[in-house]
Amino acid sequence: MAMFAMLVAGCSxxxxxxxxxxxxxxxxxxxxxPGLFPGDGGGALERVLESTAFLLRDxxxxxxxxxxxxxxxxxxxxxxxxxDMPQPVCRISGAxxxxxxxxxxxxxxAYSKHAGDPVxxxxxxxxxxxxxxxxxxVYFSYDCVSxxxxxxxxxxLRIRILFHEQWQGSKGATALAQDYLxxxxxxxxxxxxxxxxxxxxxxxxxxxxxPPSAGAGTGAGSAVAESPAx
Numbered sequence: 001m002a003m004f005a006m007l008v009a010g011c012s013x014x015x016x017x018x019x020x021x022x023x024x025x026x027x028x029x030x031x032x033x034p035g036l037f038p039g040d041g042g043g044a045l046e047r048v049l050e051s052t053a054f055l056l057r058d059x060x061x062x063x064x065x066x067x068x069x070x071x072x073x074x075x076x077x078x079x080x081x082x083x084d085m086p087q088p089v090c091r092i093s094g095a096x097x098x099x100x101x102x103x104x105x106x107x108x109x110a111y112s113k114h115a116g117d118p119v120x121x122x123x124x125x126x127x128x129x130x131x132x133x134x135x136x137x138v139y140f141s142y143d144c145v146s147x148x149x150x151x152x153x154x155x156x157l158r159i160r161i162l163f164h165e166q167w168q169g170s171k172g173a174t175a176l177a178q179d180y181l182x183x184x185x186x187x188x189x190x191x192x193x194x195x196x197x198x199x200x201x202x203x204x205x206x207x208x209x210x211p212p213s214a215g216a217g218t219g220a221g222s223a224v225a226e227s228p229a230x
Contacts, residue, residue, distance in 0.1 A: 025055070025056040026053050026054070026055060026056075026095075027053070027054045027055070027056050027062075028052075028053070028054070029042040029043075029045055029046055029052065029054065030042060031054075031056075032045070032054050032062065032090075032092055033062055033063055033064060033065070033068075033090035033092070033106075033187075034062075034064040034065065035064050035065030035066065035190055035194070036064070036065050036068070036090060036106070036186065036187040036190050036191075037183065037186050037187065037190075038186065038190065039186065040182050040186060040206065040207060041182055041183050041185065041186020041187065041190075041207075042186070043182075044178075044179035044180075044182035044183045044186070044207075045092065045104070045179075045183050047176070047179050048102075048104060048165055048170065048176055048179050048180065048183060049092065049093075049094035049102035049103070049104060049165075049167065049170075050094060050097055050102060050170075051094030051095050051097070051102060053094070053095050054092060054093060054094055054095070055093045055094070055095065055101070057091075057093050057101075058091060061089050061090065061091035062090065062091075063088045063089075063090060065187075065190045065191060065194050066194055067088065068088045068090075068108050068187075068191050068194075069191050069194035069195045071085070071086055071087075071088045071108065071110075072108065072110045072144075072149070072157060072159055072191065072195060073148065073149045073157075073195065075110035075112075075157075076110055076112055076114075076149050076150070076151055076157040077149070077150065079112075079114045080114055080115060082110055082111070082112050082114060082115050083115055085110065087107055087108060087109050087110075088107070088108045089105060089106070089107050089108075090105065090106040090107075090108075090187070091103070091104075091105045092104045092105065092106075094167075097169070098169045100167065100168065100169055101167075102167040102169070102170065103165075103166045103167055104163065104164065104165045104166060104167070104183070105163070105164050105166060106161060106162065106163050106164075106183075106184070106187055107161070107162045107164075108159065108160075108161055108187075108191065109159070109160045109161075109162075110157060110158070110159060110160075111141075111157075111158035111159070111160060112151075112155060112156075112157060112158060113155045114155060126141055126158065127143060127156075127158075128142070128143065128202060129141070129142045129201070129202040129203060129210075129211065130142070131181070131210055131211060131212075131213040132213055133173075133177065133180070133181075133213045135173045136164060136165040136166070136170075136172075136173050136180070137162065137163065137164045137165075138162075138163040138180045138181060138183075138184045138213075139160065139161070139162055139163075140159075140160065140161045140163075140184050140185070140188045141158060141159065141160045141161075142158070142159055142188065142192065142197075142201035142202055142203060143156035143157070143158050143159075143197075143201060143202065144156055144157040144158070144159055144192060144195055144197035144198075144201045145157075145197060145198045146195045146196045146197050146198065147196060148195055148196045149195055149196075157195075157197075159188070159191065159192075159201070161184055161187060161188050161191075163180060163183055163184040163187075165180060178207070181207050181210060181213070182207040185203065185206075185207035185210060186207070188201070188203055189203045189205075
């Protein structure tokens, strides 16, 4: 009986205490989807989300520029299966502010004439650099001719990026329009350079040199509701 009591006591003592949920890891702007927001892009992102500290809430939604570039290359090389390939998503959360997490998201989609009928796959027939805006959304599309990817001028890798600022408490599209463009341009240019796109895919060196944006665009991806702060 005494031995049984000692065993019970020993087991009880060895049981681990339930751990409290860990807080989201804090990142600097340079650690947010590393390499996508150098220079002006990082400063613009800080202004959009009114944060200098960002929260890593999902490791799978924090791809670096090399991971995004590899996903675009893999999609192109898949040929007709390009539409079924993963679309990298960079989801960004600022520190809680006004009872909400300031949040934005970028989605990267690869297009190619390998996919077939342009009517069946909108965007394939587009060419050149295109920029369009729709409220808190910005769409970039550009062609990437790259020896690394194997894409050619006849059948380029066409990359589309959708930026969506999803924070209801933000300063809004009118005040932040140029920052939205700067964030999206930064990511687009970083991916173009990582892939070795000829002439950086037609992207200018700075967002201020972009052509005038068109009106409402169409793009892949759906909105994700912002999360309340705890």
